[in-house]
Amino acid sequence: MNGEATDDVRDRAREAIHRSGFSQRGFADRLGIDPTKLSKSLTGRRRFAPEELAGIATEAGVTVNWLLNGDDDAVTVAAAPRDSAVAPPPAIPADRPLAAKEHNRRLQIIDAAWTLIAEHGFHSVRVAHVARACGTSNAAVHYHFPTLNHLLEDALRYSVKQAFDRQVAGLHEIEDIHERLLNLIELQLPDSERLRLEWSIWMQVWTSAALDPNMREIHADSYRRWHETIARTLAEGRGSGVFADFDVEEMTKRLTALIDGMGIQVMTGMPGRSVDHMRRTLHELIERDVLKHV
Template sequence: MWLVEDTESALRDRVREVLRAHPGSQRAFAEQIGLDATKLSKSLAGTRRFTPAELTRIAETGNVTVNWLINGSDEAETVAAAPQRSAVLSRTGDAQEAGRHQQILDAAWHLIAERGYHAVRVSDVAQQCGVSAATIHYHFPGRDDLLTEALRHSVRQAFDRQVAELHSIDDAHERLLRLVELQLPKPGLLRLEWSIWLQVWNESARNPKMGVLHSDSYTRWHDTIARTIREGQQQGVFVADTDPDDLALSLTALIDGLGIQVLTDRPGRSVERMRQVLHDYVNRDIVRH
């Protein structure tokens, strides 16, 4: 009980630290993350808890990670494998400059996801942000840097969502099904993330540098699945006679294949069908009967 209260208190302190570093008032910050100012005040006072979605938005707007908000470190051991250090945003430096960098990154990420990497020009990103092309080049020297950072942005977003959604779920079976849910290419943010991944897979085939970054990022996702399965084996809810890495390999491959089919609108493939197939696989091959 005290441990939970201490953790929540430390979380509120770190959110206050984000607020102090962010330009503008607390009300303006609340508006920026789409949260009623009264709810933010109540959460800071400890009379309500931040939701996973709110923590994710606070982290993104404050240029921090959810892992840092909850556990006090970007690389703390948690329910999801942490990204490589290079994929973690720095909290040091000028807040206004960091805000500009994030604005450009958000614009580039959405444009690449919606139009395709090769259809996006630096001038498009500049126009979207209302800045000069020189400003874009200051933050991202080359066009390839935009795709590289878009991938890192997706990795950070996925990690933040996983930590925010899963840190309070102790049952490994429930956590694994939630991981599956967080990976479904639903309309909106998740479908855009899938678009980024498809383009990264394509570029990785011709660009060794992008291939290394993709490999590091994908390893994080594989390790998150594997550690969840390993914990489920320790809890006695998953089969104990199969290597967790082998099960993770099969599950991630199934997710990838089904996700591509959903994104390319193959007849009979939908998010609902994908969810059912993945649940059937988990219940048939991973859950202990």
Template sequence: MSAPRPAARGDDAVASRVRELLERDGWTQRRFAAAIGLDETKLSKSLAGRRRFAAGELVAIADVTGETVNRLLHGRDDARTHTAVPGGTAVHRDAPAGTRGALQTRRRILDAAWRLIADHGYHRVRTADVAQACGTSPAAIHYHFPTRSELLDEALRHNVKLAFDRQVAELGEVADPYGRLLALIDLQLPAGELLRREWSIWIQVWAESAIDPARRELYWDSYDRWYRSVAMTLADGARAGTFVPSAEGLARQLTALVDGLGIQVMAGTPGTGPDEMRAVLHDFIDRAVLAVPGTITDRTETG
């Protein structure tokens, strides 16, 4: 998790929202600290407004509670930030109105299904496997997700939420479009367990969408959020005179390049890896995106 900065103006509102979530869901501070992987003393200071929640901590809180980082920071899921808000069929859906226990069970099932599908493949994961992984019954799985196909759909929505939360938390204070674009790329690299699992889900959804037209609308809406985030950043840079004024065309090229390189990394293609992927993307940005190629290289290497 990234290091927190001292509490500042506006952090009281974030602390208040997190306290409300603890009260709503019946968490003790000790249990909640363990659930989000944070020292209890640090959590206590953050809840009291004496310490700012780090970006990674906000993502963990959003994941455990089912909220979005956008709501934690700004009070609304659709607040405008430096990254696009999910729309259409890609919006994360919690359980229908019901008990808090039912909501928590659904989240536990989805988390287990997401991990199993990412690690073993959609067609190899059985309902019984999900039930065993999250300590519930197959009947409970069917109650919340009547078909196995719905589990894959929700796994993709979970992917979208994870990426959205991560980007809102990390990019909010990166004012420079160039620095924000590089950070956005870094947040998408298939490095580490979490991001490799996200990429695994994406690749499986791409394959399923190629043969199942019924799944394409969800895929389009999900991918559109990532595409719009890149296009927004490129447009901001063009307005600032840092990037060339071709946001739409460049967004298509850059996202396609990310996709292709990511698949090579995930497939273990010799000579590829997250570092090599980053280098290729930075080279493309330097040559094709910067208004004056090469003008910022020295600044990023020495800064």
């Protein structure tokens, strides 16, 4: 968990890129970064930025946790989703590099569906919308996904994986537990457009889970992950004497409930509720009830 990317990490990154079927240069283009930056990082002359790690994981169909630790289930700063939630559906033939376009339309479709769900709501997404967003036809969508519901479910899993990757990539270098907790919260605030979309999806998952038992599973997995990530951080800080001597489970429940509740208020645009206010309130809570006072 140190700041330098080890040889192992670089090897795995190289392997993932190779298996994606892209050239190093093409992969850098997809990530939207300069090819020379990627090259430097892959040879150890530059460290990976958190977004880059997350991007590599997404494009190559692996997890950041695997990139960093060589194991999808390695215990790290954030709790891992269950397999059900990651499942890269077409089994990856480990030996053969994928044909350049393979896996890509699929990812493009999932991402388009994800965005459409976040912007217009689960029930308003039509096959035709997804197809149009990808510049392709309805049939192409149905070629990759048997039914619309399969696609939508995969889009939700994609969302879970994204949040996980973002957390691992953004937090693994942070040693100070107090700072890590603050950063963990920062990574969840509905601040950027991307995170607002993610919040929109969580809210939809909550309401669906309250109605439809089939949604319970994906919700339970994503929420358990979120709960355990907080709980693990609190437990670490408490164990190392930086945090006060509270009941970890109780404090986790309070913190998650407060974050969710304030997130809703921000997302629905209630007067007086802003991201700034949300951040301030959470920092106050941590200052007052989480940190140990000497």
